[in-house]
Amino acid sequence: MTLIIDTRTEPERALTAACETLARGLPVAIPTETVYGLAADATSPDAISRIYEMKGRPRFNPLILHIADFDMARRYVDFDPISQKLAEAFWPGPLTLILPMKPASGVHPLASAGLDTLGIRMPDGFSRSVIKRYGKPLAAPSANTSGKISPTSAQHVEADLGGRLALILDAGPADIGLESTIIKVDGDEIRLLRPGGLDVADIEKLTGKAVLRPETAGAAIEAPGMLASHYAPAAAVRLNAVDVKPGEVLIRFGGTAMPGEANAALVLDLSPSANLREAAANLFAYMKRADASGAATIAFGPIPSEGLGEAIIDRIERAAAPREGTRA
Ligand code: TXA
Numbered sequence: 001m002t003l004i005i006d007t008r009t010e011p012e013r014a015l016t017a018a019c020e021t022l023a024r025g026l027p028v029a030i031p032t033e034t035v036y037g038l039a040a041d042a043t044s045p046d047a048i049s050r051i052y053e054m055k056g057r058p059r060f061n062p063l064i065l066h067i068a069d070f071d072m073a074r075r076y077v078d079f080d081p082i083s084q085k086l087a088e089a090f091w092p093g094p095l096t097l098i099l100p101m102k103p104a105s106g107v108h109p110l111a112s113a114g115l116d117t118l119g120i121r122m123p124d125g126f127s128r129s130v131i132k133r134y135g136k137p138l139a140a141p142s143a144n145t146s147g148k149i150s151p152t153s154a155q156h157v158e159a160d161l162g163g164r165l166a167l168i169l170d171a172g173p174a175d176i177g178l179e180s181t182i183i184k185v186d187g188d189e190i191r192l193l194r195p196g197g198l199d200v201a202d203i204e205k206l207t208g209k210a211v212l213r214p215e216t217a218g219a220a221i222e223a224p225g226m227l228a229s230h231y232a233p234a235a236a237v238r239l240n241a242v243d244v245k246p247g248e249v250l251i252r253f254g255g256t257a258m259p260g261e262a263n264a265a266l267v268l269d270l271s272p273s274a275n276l277r278e279a280a281a282n283l284f285a286y287m288k289r290a291d292a293s294g295a296a297t298i299a300f301g302p303i304p305s306e307g308l309g310e311a312i313i314d315r316i317e318r319a320a321a322p323r324e325g326t327r328a
């Protein structure tokens with residue numbers, strides 16, 4: 001049985017139940033401002049291995065450490081001056097920093113997949129209250145089966161992991177709807193490992209430096225989780241569609257109709273008013289709705305590549321990556 005507690009109506013009960021469940025070494029689904037996370041005590045090997053099992057996640061793929069404040073962060077990692085500046089400007093918020101781990105930090109090596117760095121972030125919203133109350137950092141990947149679309153609501157988590165999970169905290173739809181932006185500072189270079197909910201332009205404005213994209217930062221995948229096929233719907237995905245074929249689902253942007261819509265199975269618009277923030281918040285829920293329609297193919301209209309568009313396009317391209325077993 002999965003217990004779901006609404007944090008908006010029962011915050012105190014939610015905090016107490018979350019802390020009790022975490023203390024028993026069990027994962028809890030928590031709402032962050034980006035997506036829902038599957039959280040466990042970062043110092044408990046049993047709790048961490050349950051996360052990997054529940055998600056079917058490869059053990060070489062490290063988890064992000066979620067902390068409540070700077071004092072907690074400094075117990076686990078060392079900040080270089082640029083990372084410090086970024087954290088001060090954007091935490092709590094959708095920014096994960098890859099930083100050297102302190103020796104004897106207490107974070108279980110399973111959480112960091114044996115690396116000597118840690119991905120760390122201070123989330124906003126109710127999840128931060130949970131960490132504050134629990135008093136220890138929580139390791140949390142997105143609360144979905146490995147390779148599937150990240151959950152932006154408690155209902156998404158329940159549909160995917162319910163039954164296997166003791167507790168879900170429900171804070172309503174996630175504000176941002178895309179995972180955090182992952183940044184690694186190397187000397188005086190700022191490298192983007194994953195575009196996400198924090199606009200890279202904001203990082204460039206703050207630091208006065210160009211952020212190096214994965215293509216320019218070297219070919220190797222630096223965030224072990226950035227495998228090409230991810231966010232995988234059962235439907236095939238067609239990119240930059242200029243029309244929609246009969247029976248396809250169309251996900252478009254900006255309110256302009258496309259040829260063929262009359263014979264589409266379903267037409268969804270990420271943001272009729274062409275607002276990328278709104279589009280980001282809707283993306284994963286619309287991908288799930290499109291997939292649930294049973295259509296063989298989801299066609300995506302073009303999305304502008306500036307701002308959050310970069311992260312939206314990244315997720316759509318991963319959903320479109322070649323893989324076995326699509327419907328089409
Ligand atoms: O917004 C988010 O980041 C959400 C919420 C729940 O906080 N979390 C999330 O976690 O998206 P996950 O596990 O789905 O993605 C974490 C990514 C993976 O691609 C992983 O490989 C990378 O971060 N990562 C974690 N630690 C790393 C490290 N030390 N070095 C490089 N990449 C790391």
Ligand code: MG
Pocket residue numbers: 141142150
């Ligand atoms: Mg994930």
